[in-house]
Amino acid sequence: MVLEDGMERILVPVVTDGQNIRLIIHGMQLAERIGGTVYILEIDQSECTSTENVHQGPNRQMTVSKALAATAHKKEVKSEYFLVKGRFCDEIIKFCDRYSITNLVLELTPICRKESPARILEMINILKDKKNCRVELVGRK
Helix, strand or coil, X not given: CCCCCCCEEEEEEEECCCCCHHHHHHHHHHHHXXXXXXXXEEEECCCCCCCCCCEECCCCCCCHHHHHHHXXXXXXXXXXXXXXXXXXXXXXXXHHHHHCCCEEEEECCCCCCCCCHHHHHHHHHHHHHHCCCEEEEECCC
């Protein structure tokens, strides 16, 4: 997928069965403010095997994440929904490479993640330093 030059590509990674509403809304508001597309990447960590398994979720049941992606379209915010199975950090790095993500909106307090804080910090540094991706950390209230 190739977007017009200058368009921001905002990735909002969420975990399956997580509380993702605030994070997705934050990503949608950012896209509306700076003009870009929100990519909602739902990561199912139940089988932590990571092989080229990025696919859009048209056959999937309606999840909160997918419902919010549909809502974004109604609010004139471009959005796309993807579902993958694998390790949280590995899937984010692969997705950022594949879709040339420019902004990552990440939850500050990881819940339901099977990654260590050190691995998440390593991922953030890889994205910031080597991929020129801005990382925005969002806390829970």
